[in-house]
Amino acid sequence: MDPILLPFWLVVGVATMMISTSIVLARKIKTIKKSKVAEQEHETKITDLSSRTASLQGDLEQTKKDFRNAQNEINDLKDIEARLNTELRKTRESLVASRQEYDKLLREHTEQKESFSRQEKELRQALASNSKLENSLKKLKDSNQEMTVKIQELESSSCQLQKTEVSHQETIYRQGQELEQLKAQRSELEELLRAKEQDLHKLQNNNRGMTIKIQELQAQAEGLSHKNEAGQQTITHQQQELEQILAQRLELRNTLREREQQIQKLEDANQDMTTKIQELESGLQELKKIKESSQETLSRQQQELEQLTIQRSELNDKLKELEDANQRMTIKIEELESQLKAVNVDNAADQELLGRQQQELEQALSENSKLQDDLQAKEKQLHKLQEVLKSTQDEFKKLESDKQELEKTKESNQENILRLQQGLKEAHIQNSELKNTLKEQEQEIEKLEAKERATSIKLKESEDLNERLAREVDAQKVVISELKKESEVRKAPSPEEESAAEVKEKLESERQEIEENLAKGLLDAGLITETTYKRASTFQKKQEGNLLQLLFVNRDIDDHKLVEYISSKFQIPYFPLGKYDILEEALDLFTPALVQVYWVLPVEKVGDNLMVVMVDPFDNQAIKAIEKLTLSTVKTYVGLFSEMAGKIQSFYKINIRGRDAEGNLVCPLFIKTNAYKGRERRSVVRFKAEIDLRVADETSVVLSKGEDISWDGLSFKSEREYPPNSILTLQLNMKEGEAGNRLFIPAVTEVIHSTATVKNQFIVGAKFLNIAEKEIKAIIEYSSKGREAQSKLEKESESGPAEQVEWQ
Numbered sequence: 001m002d003p004i005l006l007p008f009w010l011v012v013g014v015a016t017m018m019i020s021t022s023i024v025l026a027r028k029i030k031t032i033k034k035s036k037v038a039e040q041e042h043e044t045k046i047t048d049l050s051s052r053t054a055s056l057q058g059d060l061e062q063t064k065k066d067f068r069n070a071q072n073e074i075n076d077l078k079d080i081e082a083r084l085n086t087e088l089r090k091t092r093e094s095l096v097a098s099r100q101e102y103d104k105l106l107r108e109h110t111e112q113k114e115s116f117s118r119q120e121k122e123l124r125q126a127l128a129s130n131s132k133l134e135n136s137l138k139k140l141k142d143s144n145q146e147m148t149v150k151i152q153e154l155e156s157s158s159c160q161l162q163k164t165e166v167s168h169q170e171t172i173y174r175q176g177q178e179l180e181q182l183k184a185q186r187s188e189l190e191e192l193l194r195a196k197e198q199d200l201h202k203l204q205n206n207n208r209g210m211t212i213k214i215q216e217l218q219a220q221a222e223g224l225s226h227k228n229e230a231g232q233q234t235i236t237h238q239q240q241e242l243e244q245i246l247a248q249r250l251e252l253r254n255t256l257r258e259r260e261q262q263i264q265k266l267e268d269a270n271q272d273m274t275t276k277i278q279e280l281e282s283g284l285q286e287l288k289k290i291k292e293s294s295q296e297t298l299s300r301q302q303q304e305l306e307q308l309t310i311q312r313s314e315l316n317d318k319l320k321e322l323e324d325a326n327q328r329m330t331i332k333i334e335e336l337e338s339q340l341k342a343v344n345v346d347n348a349a350d351q352e353l354l355g356r357q358q359q360e361l362e363q364a365l366s367e368n369s370k371l372q373d374d375l376q377a378k379e380k381q382l383h384k385l386q387e388v389l390k391s392t393q394d395e396f397k398k399l400e401s402d403k404q405e406l407e408k409t410k411e412s413n414q415e416n417i418l419r420l421q422q423g424l425k426e427a428h429i430q431n432s433e434l435k436n437t438l439k440e441q442e443q444e445i446e447k448l449e450a451k452e453r454a455t456s457i458k459l460k461e462s463e464d465l466n467e468r469l470a471r472e473v474d475a476q477k478v479v480i481s482e483l484k485k486e487s488e489v490r491k492a493p494s495p496e497e498e499s500a501a502e503v504k505e506k507l508e509s510e511r512q513e514i515e516e517n518l519a520k521g522l523l524d525a526g527l528i529t530e531t532t533y534k535r536a537s538t539f540q541k542k543q544e545g546n547l548l549q550l551l552f553v554n555r556d557i558d559d560h561k562l563v564e565y566i567s568s569k570f571q572i573p574y575f576p577l578g579k580y581d582i583l584e585e586a587l588d589l590f591t592p593a594l595v596q597v598y599w600v601l602p603v604e605k606v607g608d609n610l611m612v613v614m615v616d617p618f619d620n621q622a623i624k625a626i627e628k629l630t631l632s633t634v635k636t637y638v639g640l641f642s643e644m645a646g647k648i649q650s651f652y653k654i655n656i657r658g659r660d661a662e663g664n665l666v667c668p669l670f671i672k673t674n675a676y677k678g679r680e681r682r683s684v685v686r687f688k689a690e691i692d693l694r695v696a697d698e699t700s701v702v703l704s705k706g707e708d709i710s711w712d713g714l715s716f717k718s719e720r721e722y723p724p725n726s727i728l729t730l731q732l733n734m735k736e737g738e739a740g741n742r743l744f745i746p747a748v749t750e751v752i753h754s755t756a757t758v759k760n761q762f763i764v765g766a767k768f769l770n771i772a773e774k775e776i777k778a779i780i781e782y783s784s785k786g787r788e789a790q791s792k793l794e795k796e797s798e799s800g801p802a803e804q805v806e807w808q
Helices: 006-129 134-174 176-181 183-224 229-267 271-491 495-525 530-543 547-553 559-569 592-598 620-630 641-652 773-784 787-799
Strands: 600-606 609-614 633-638 692-696 701-709 713-718 727-736 741-756 762-770
Touching: 006 271, 495 530, 495 547, 495 559, 495 620, 530 547, 559 633, 592 600, 592 620, 592 641, 600 620, 600 641, 609 620, 620 633, 692 713, 701 773, 713 741, 727 762, 727 773, 741 773
Parallel strands: 609 633
Antiparallel strands: 600 609, 692 701, 692 727, 701 713, 713 762, 727 741, 741 762
16 A cells, blocks of 8 residues: 555544444434333323223222122013013913914925925026027026025015014913903804815915916926927917916905905904914915915016027027038138148248347347447446545545644643543552552451341341240140140050951951962962072061062062963953053152052052052052042052062152162161061161250250151150150251251150160150151251261161160
């Protein structure tokens, strides 16, 4: 670049930057203004909405009042409706006779519709035959439209008849009570009506004869339509006969009108009956008019058909003439085509030459047009460049003058900047000093606030402790009194408890018999060996565990073979859990504790029947417990242990696989200690728990430390011997977090035993009476401190611990 143009381009860049910044600022200002306007509009809308809500609330109160009034009116209308229903039952008998008369009229109406449908079919056939002729199609379409209009009129007349029926019903409903009084007069009028009906029957017979004659004439007209001249003469004679018939029909109408006038004179004796009869006769008159109009339409259609046949014959003659002319023209066209072919052969060569020449001309023209376009574009570019040069020269002159002014301003600005820099240095020094002082003050304030928070937390904890202790003391007194009463009641066994114990003993005896038969069958089938059976039986005698669970935990049996044996030997069906998706509704029926104790899974509940899959389907005690819990009859299925373990672990997050690959007991569902006394305590596992305790009875509060804990209770050290069945409230203190904050968990317990030790101390075993499962879980997690403590306890339990706590 030229060094002369450098300042010019720098100025241009600065100017463009200033312009772009000014445009951005202008846009931002516009957006801010728009946002302010939108906020104002939003505020106005909010005020409008508030006013509308107020008005709507007022409208709601009014609508509520109107709704209450409407309900009262509806109740009144219901009472009126009940009364009207009673009156309707009385008047239905009188409506039956009128309904029969109306049915007769409807039948006649349907017959007329059928005749009209036949006529429509004939017209459609005529339209199909004359489809090629445009003039005849237009006429037939017009006739079809007229027929549709007439049919609509007939349908409207049928609607009017229905409306008249409704009006009959309304009038009969109103006059039902009065009809009962006029039964005597009705008998006399019925005789007159019978005479009139006979006259009407005669007239109907005459009409039928006339319709038969009309049909005969129609048949004759159809036969004579093929003959042109003779047919027209016969049609004129038939039209004259039809006119005579219509004249006779008019005379019959006059006679009917005269008789109707006579009937009206007779009915003047009773005004109520005359209204009903007049309505019925008006319906008959309308039907008669419909009949007359239908017969007139029939005659018109016949005339139109005859005209169409004549036109058809004429058009056929014209078509023949046209066909002959077409044949002649085709011969001439063929001759001309032969001549054209000869001419086309000569012209083909000439056309090829012309086509080549035209292509060459088009190429030359396209090239010329491109060159002209290029020239015009270049001329435009030159004009633009000249204009740009002029503008740049003017701008360069302006920029030089601006440059001189900027140099002057630059010198003045540099002097001002130097002064400001000196002032800023002095201000920075002062600010740094002030910041240091502020930091020191803030640190002191934070220390004071931390102290205040710690003191406030301690005060709150102490206040909460005092309140809890006061509440616990009050609650302990109430609980102790109630539990004393319960313990007194428990000492004397009730007959219900005795019966429950007897049922339990029966279930245990049945279970033992089934297990003996099962063990013999497994030995005979070769599924287990005598050594494994002896080992399981000796362990069962010591600990009273479940035979199948022992076999599964020690991995002494194949679950596939066992399921096949149980399903074939005991006819217990196998349920494939791997191919079935259990619904959440069924899973919610069982608690995790129930699943963990009995190794069961709910599958589906249909009515009062519950489908349950079990590893041990012979556990009667489990079945009875499930039936009591779910209030349903249990249908047992046997399942594979591997599938059951996977489903229970995925649904209930419980591991029942027994031992792991290294031989360690993962989750024992029965106790391997000498203190174990039956299958009902499978969930009891003890953990070492050195937890700080506060033991409170009726008289004092003593500090102590826990020995071990389980889901059912705990043991702790005490310098005092507590008698059995005495009620104690414990407060378990646990550290929470790195800060060492205390977490207090209260629990109400019952003393089971107190055993003396060497140093004038006692180990007290107590059973939980009132504590949440979540809190027990938290205590066990805190006390166990991982799987290492649990594995140590399990090893000690397998070797036999020095001290055993018995909860029963």
